Amino acid sequence: MPDIFVGHSEKKEEAIEQDKIGGNVYIFSAFTLNPSDISFKNQEKDEKILLFVRKHFLTNLKWVLTAVLLSLVPIFFPLILSDLNSFFNLPGKYILFLVFSYYLLLATYVFINFVSWFFNVSFITNLRLVDVDFSGSIYKNVASTKLSLVQDVSYDQTGVLRTFFNYGDVIIQTAGEQKHFDLVASPKPSEIVHLVSGMIGKHGSV
Amino acid sequence: MEAFEVLTSNLILLSIKIFFIAVLSLLSVFLVVLLKQIISMNEIVHDTNDSIILRTVSIILLVISVSLLLTSLVIL
Numbered sequence: 001m002p003d004i005f006v007g008h009s010e011k012k013e014e015a016i017e018q019d020k021i022g023g024n025v026y027i028f029s030a031f032t033l034n035p036s037d038i039s040f041k042n043q044e045k046d047e048k049i050l051l052f053v054r055k056h057f058l059t060n061l062k063w064v065l066t067a068v069l070l071s072l073v074p075i076f077f078p079l080i081l082s083d084l085n086s087f088f089n090l091p092g093k094y095i096l097f098l099v100f101s102y103y104l105l106l107a108t109y110v111f112i113n114f115v116s117w118f119f120n121v122s123f124i125t126n127l128r129l130v131d132v133d134f135s136g137s138i139y140k141n142v143a144s145t146k147l148s149l150v151q152d153v154s155y156d157q158t159g160v161l162r163t164f165f166n167y168g169d170v171i172i173q174t175a176g177e178q179k180h181f182d183l184v185a186s187p188k189p190s191e192i193v194h195l196v197s198g199m200i201g202k203h204g205s206v
Numbered sequence: 207m208e209a210f211e212v213l214t215s216n217l218i219l220l221s222i223k224i225f226f227i228a229v230l231s232l233l234s235v236f237l238v239v240l241l242k243q244i245i246s247m248n249e250i251v252h253d254t255n256d257s258i259i260l261r262t263v264s265i266i267l268l269v270i271s272v273s274l275l276l277t278s279l280v281i282l
Contacts (some may be wrong), residue, residue, distance in 0.1 A: 024255070025255070025256075026255070026256070027229060027255070027259060035255070037254045037255060038252065038254070039252045040250060040251050040252065041249060041250045085260070091219075094219070096224060097274070097277070097281075100274060101274060104233070104270055104274060105229075105233065108233065108236075108237065108271075109268055111263060112240065115240070118260065119247045119251060121251055132247075132250060133269075134247060135244075137236075137239060137240045138239075138243075140243070141245075
């Protein structure tokens with residue numbers, strides 16, 4: 001006989017089980033517990049990714065709005081071009097070519113910004129923290145530290161947007177060469193702090 | 207006077223063509239670099255689902271850029 005009423009505790013257990021099984025990392029994912037379909041270079045065999053973090057998608061709002069506004073510019077082009085055309089006497093194919101080139105440059109701008117966001121990732125595994133920084137297609141930095149070297153973890157969440165959408169900067173201080181790891185604009189910072197602070201004690205004597 | 211106007215208009219069209227060729231050449235080179243970076247980043251962060259999407263988009267942009275470059279060389 002099917003269950004009509006299911007208690008809250010069972011639902012909670014199901015949710016915890018779901019977290020243990022592992023989530024999928026989608027193209028717009030910014031926070032995934034126990035991701036099953038992602039790995040990184042030099043990942044050890046017994047190393048399990050516990051958390052996968054990217055910047056909150058809302059941090060892309062600036063370039064998305066810029067791209068939307070820029071995409072509307074060719075609508076006003078005829079007004080500008082009517083003056084230009086009378087001055088330069090440009091053939092139609094030049095104008096068409098100009099519009100195509102403009103949209104190609106705009107698409108490239110969008111793609112670069114998206115790729116910069118996409119590859120700016122951090123992993124928290126059962127052994128270490130890995131922070132991958134990628135910016136503007138020319139800057140690349142991969143840093144990692146053992147969990148045994150983590151000394152302190154805190155988060156900073158200031159501003160209306162950050163409070164409303166629950167994202168903030170997680171600062172992880174280490175005793176390693178790199179003094180601190182900053183997970184900038186990470187979603188659910190309190191959960192990240194909870195997870196990392198729980199791991200510090202477990203790996204204290206590694 | 208008419209000859210002067212024809213000369214200046216031809217010069218303007220030629221300079222626009224050179225401008226297009228220069229911009230699209232630089233863009234094509236940049237997109238090749240971007241594609242190489244995406245491939246190298248996919249080796250660092252291996253995402254089974256989305257790697258292929260980014261590569262495909264990058265290749266499409268590169269193909270469009272090269273097509274426009276060739277068009278500017280031939281048609282303009």
